[in-house]
Amino acid sequence: MASLPYADVDSSLRALAGRAEGFGRFAIGGLDGPIYCVTTLADDGPGSLREGCHKKEPLWIVFEVSGTLHLSSYLNVSSYKTIDGRGQRIKLTGKGLRLKECEHIIICNLEFEGGRGHDVDGIQIKPNSKHIWIDRCSLRDYDDGLIDITRQSTDITISRCYFAQHDKTMLIGADPTHVGDRCIRVTIHHCFFDGTRQRHPRVRFGKVHLYNNYTRNWGIYAVCASVESQIYSQCNIYEAGQKKKSFEYYTEKAADREEVKSGLIRSEGDLFLNGAQAYLSTVANEECVFHPSEFYLTWTMEAPSDSLKDILQICTGWQSIPRPVEQMVIG
Structure with missing residues (x-):
């Protein structure tokens, strides 16, 4: 039986807070703030997602509408925000989210598609952002990256996401001049990279833990160090x-x-199908790769199998699930 993580995070609205596995495990989002309801698909103004994301106080943002939200410019998200798409179907298009010098962000159950323009990513995390969890999002067809994590942004988990119809999927670490990116730490798990061309992810400087992901039919390579x-x-x-x-x-x-x-890749228990070749670095070098247990003690993982493959094709990306109820605090 598959042992997928997060079985109980939909039991109540805020059960997501602080529940990520891996490097983003401390992300609490808007746990300590009121609920903010998005009531319009307008790009700005009262009741808009942009208005909620700009507010300085912690907020748990939910949606009372479904549909496509066209962003005419990057939407900057301020600290201590949860953008919770459960219960509705929200697709962001045009531009993407920018997590800039912020912390404690949770983004859950959204779709990102059709981002246009130079350097336009679905979710751009830079600079100096930390404690971030991106869960159950579907991302496809942006002009630059789907998720980019650069310029000293760290302690991030990406889980149960679906990536498709794209070239440069995920970049971690900006370029060789940004040596401050040595601090970057990212966990990517239970994601499905479905025919995307490259960068699942491509990493400079940082430490990245990949587990129980399914990557198929890439166009150049799967993972680049x-x-x-x-x-x-x-x-x-x-x-x-x-x-x-x-x-x-x-x-x-x-x-x-x-x-x-170059970088180093250590492969443990990976399953290579249809002639996939690992091209591992030498054993001596592999021993220089960090072990996740140096940073966190537990994570939910199983041996790769056909059943895991099947589950990841169903359970990744946006899900048609009801919004959990808000538990009232008595006392």
């Missing part, structure tokens, strides 16, 4: 299409170093 990155790939499923190379290594020179380096 670039300058100084450490990637721990654990019990994932890599199912090749025409391109067989699961792991890629790009060499770059950090701005404060003389030598050119």
Whole structure:
């Protein structure tokens, strides 16, 4: 029987808070604030998502409407916010969310599709943002990345998300000049990368824990380790299409170093299907990769299997689930 995580986070509205596995486990979102109801699909103004995200106080944002919300510009999210799409079907298009110098953000059960413009990502996390959990979102077809995590943003978990119809899916670490990105720590688990071309993810400098993800039919590679990155790939499923190379290594020179380096990938219990090739770094180098237990003690994981594959195709991305009730505090 599959042991999927988060079985009880839909038991009440705020049960998500502080429940992420991995590096984003401290994210509480708007736990300590009132509920804010989005009552319009307008891009701005009273009752809009933008108005709620701009407010400075903690808020648990829910939706009273369903439909497509066209963002004419990036929507900046301020600290201590939960954007909770459970109970409705909200699709963001045009531009994306920007998490800039903020902390304690939870984004749950939204769709992102059709973002247009230079450097337009579905969810852009930079700079200096932390304690973030992105759960059960569907992302496709943006002009740049679907989720980008750069410029010293850290302690982030991405779980149960669905990625499709895209090229440069997920970048972690900006470029070789941003040596401050050595602080980056990200957990990606129970996600489904469905025919996206590359970057599942591509990592510079940071530490990334991947487990129980399903990546299939990539166009260049599945996972890329670039300058100084450490990637721990654990019990994932890599199912090749025409391109067989699961792991890629790009060499770059950090701005404060003389030598050119790639990153390191350690694979433990991964399943390689349809001729997928790991191309692992040497065993000696693998031992230099961090182990997640250095940072957190537990995570929900099972051996990769056909049943896990089936479940990830059903249970990732936006879900048609009711909004949980708000538990009243008596006393």
